[in-house]
Amino acid sequence: MIELESYLLLSAITFVIGVIGVLTRRNAIIVFMSIELMLNSVNLTLVAFSAFLGDPTGQMLVFFVMTVAAAEAAVGLAIIIALFRNKQTLNIDEINILKW
């Protein structure tokens, strides 16, 4: 039987891959996808703890995380479309209008 540690390590590795994606890529859409990767690794942790502790709360939380992720994807992609319309680029190094 697979231990809980294996699931935790797997989700830690996936989370770190997502963090590296956010920190190193410059295409806004790929940064966004890395965030989805991180959300999913946390979901895996929640489901693993839920199954091993016999507590359904973790799976409920995953359900709500997915709802938030769907809302976030819709609003985030709308922001990306608006940005692309105004700046004609998705390079996050060039999108710095909030920087003083």
Add this chain to the structure above:
Amino acid sequence: MIMTFETVLFYFLAAASIASAVMVITRRSPVMSVLFLIVNFFSLAGLYLTLHAQFIAVIQIIVYAGAIMVLFLFVIMLLNLGDEQRLAERISYKKMIAVGLSFAVLMEVLYVVAYSGTEFPTKNLERAVEIGTVEYIGRELFTTFLFPFEITSILLLAAIIGAVVMAKKKID
């Protein structure tokens, strides 16, 4: 050690999810990244099944791979990113520091999980199978978690309005 079917399945799905996650952040074309992200979501759905969370596994495929990823693909196709290919991804010292710090975080988590001597619970198989079913989750959702479930509708409404307002051509 005899490899049971469950163990083989877990390591296969874990390798698939890590490999596809690496492909997501290394591919140059966003379309390839989306396709590998879908592979990652499917392997995660398989991992949920090894944890007896059937409902979450199905929702993962329907909502994530089905809805959210189609939205991503749709936006990428819409934006016509052909000339974005030249968006140079240089390797600078800042990126090396970022990768180094990320690995430091990974090492910390690895230490906490594997070497700190923390006692982790073992799985009660019958209970795990019981709480993963649609029936159990539905009952919990409409009794214990009824209030957050209703609040979710406000969140989705806000997201719909936000997306429409953002994507409009002119904001009057």
